[in-house]
Amino acid sequence: MKASNTKTAIQVPMLDLSRQYAGLREQFLAAVARVCDSQKYILGEEVTSFEREFATLCGSTEAVGCASGTDALWLGLVAAGVKPGDTVITTPFSFFATASSIIRAGARPVFADIDPETLNIDPVKVEQGLRSGSPHRHAIMPVHLYGQCADMDALTRIATEFKLAVVEDAAQASGATWNRRPAGSLGAAAAFSFYPTKNLSAFGDAGALTTSDAKVAEHARSLRNHGAKQRYYHDEIGANSRLDSIQATVLRVKIPHLGEWNDARRSRASAYDKMFAAAGLTKVGAEAPSPVTRLKTLPQAHHLYHQYVIRVQKRDQLRDFLKERGVGTEVYYPVPLHLQKCFSYLGYGQGDLPEAEQAALDVLALPIFPELEEFEQRHVVESIAEFFS
Numbered sequence: 001m002k003a004s005n006t007k008t009a010i011q012v013p014m015l016d017l018s019r020q021y022a023g024l025r026e027q028f029l030a031a032v033a034r035v036c037d038s039q040k041y042i043l044g045e046e047v048t049s050f051e052r053e054f055a056t057l058c059g060s061t062e063a064v065g066c067a068s069g070t071d072a073l074w075l076g077l078v079a080a081g082v083k084p085g086d087t088v089i090t091t092p093f094s095f096f097a098t099a100s101s102i103i104r105a106g107a108r109p110v111f112a113d114i115d116p117e118t119l120n121i122d123p124v125k126v127e128q129g130l131r132s133g134s135p136h137r138h139a140i141m142p143v144h145l146y147g148q149c150a151d152m153d154a155l156t157r158i159a160t161e162f163k164l165a166v167v168e169d170a171a172q173a174s175g176a177t178w179n180r181r182p183a184g185s186l187g188a189a190a191a192f193s194f195y196p197t198k199n200l201s202a203f204g205d206a207g208a209l210t211t212s213d214a215k216v217a218e219h220a221r222s223l224r225n226h227g228a229k230q231r232y233y234h235d236e237i238g239a240n241s242r243l244d245s246i247q248a249t250v251l252r253v254k255i256p257h258l259g260e261w262n263d264a265r266r267s268r269a270s271a272y273d274k275m276f277a278a279a280g281l282t283k284v285g286a287e288a289p290s291p292v293t294r295l296k297t298l299p300q301a302h303h304l305y306h307q308y309v310i311r312v313q314k315r316d317q318l319r320d321f322l323k324e325r326g327v328g329t330e331v332y333y334p335v336p337l338h339l340q341k342c343f344s345y346l347g348y349g350q351g352d353l354p355e356a357e358q359a360a361l362d363v364l365a366l367p368i369f370p371e372l373e374e375f376e377q378r379h380v381v382e383s384i385a386e387f388f389s
């Protein structure tokens with residue numbers, strides 16, 4: 001392992017949104033001007049059109065725009081029938097909102113450990129937990145982590161056997177598919193995030209729920225608007241989680257490009273795979289462990305590489321080294337959910353979910369976005385090779 005004391009001229013950002021913006025600037029400005037000219041800023045025609053287009057993309061009959069992916073998760077759970085006192089089975093290796101939304105719905109998250117090869121929830125662990133767990137279970141919330149769908153064949157079979165609703169956390173998976181079926185159409189409801197770093201992103205916070213159940217959609221529409229189907233007549237206490245017309249119009253400019261952007265992500269992921277192999281960093285089938293372990297892509301998954309994540313030893317030193325080489329990286333996620341301080345009351349401890357705990361120590365997300373250049377990827381891989389030389 002090399003110590004680093006040299007600075008580099010090449011800078012490879014983790015994400016550079018300005019490149020996408022530059023290509024579509026005129027369209028964005030025209031679309032935003034259209035909203036400003038209409039003076040209709042909340043819900044309205046732009047949101048309805050966005051909902052129709054996004055539902056089509058997700059293979060669902062309905063989409064409900066809302067304020068964030070976090071809210072979409074909560075809307076999905078409540079609209080799919082999760083009630084106070086229920087438990088919802090989910091992964092411990094995700095963004096905080098996956099678990100906090102369950103608690104916000106009044107339910108209790110139960111964590112099932114992850115598959116170390118994909119880092120998605122392990123259906124075997126879900127099934128083991130169900131055979132020994134409490135009877136008050138209502139749903140499974142798989143997360144399509146990094147843009148790859150969780151094993152939906154196995155999870156759907158388990159959900160059917162145990163009569164559980166499936167609510168997808170598809171926050172990182174706009175345009176991903178499982179067995180050619182889009183994320184967003186694989187359960188009772190699904191939640192998407194359009195946070196600016198997401199592969200389909202707004203110019204601020206935004207989210208959506210998809211479903212093919214008209215009742216779930218109707219309930220979610222009411223919940224996002226203070227639990228009122230009719231203005232000032234409140235059936236229940238919902239939230240203010242309406243989607244802005246400006247965010248909807250930005251998303252509508254982007255939707256037609258999503259397929260080509262996701263393809264570009266896939267080709268950059270495959271370029272990384274090849275560069276790592278050529279540098280001798282990922283020796284497939286080698287006896288000795290290689291410095292870099294790639295995650296597995298399941299054959300049923302059309303992975304869109306919202307993130308390109310590797311597993312490495314000395315992760316934090318490598319991260320510092322790459323920073324000095326001008327390479328941005330991220331750790332998704334440094335603390336598994338069951339060990340978050342605010343969830344200590346759930347009673348989990350260190351060692352309870354060892355695969356998630358190990359992943360938190362060794363995952364590293366590398367720069368990936370559709371406009372990333374080949375020379376930038378080379379610099380990333382050469383810098384990692386230098387660190388391990």
Ligand SMILES: Cc1ncc(COP(=O)(O)O)c(C=O)c1O
Nearest residue numbers: 068069070095097171193194195
């Ligand atoms: C897996 C996952 N779930 C939920 C969310 C929450 O989405 P948002 O940031 O739009 O509230 C995110 C985004 O950060 C996410 O990555």
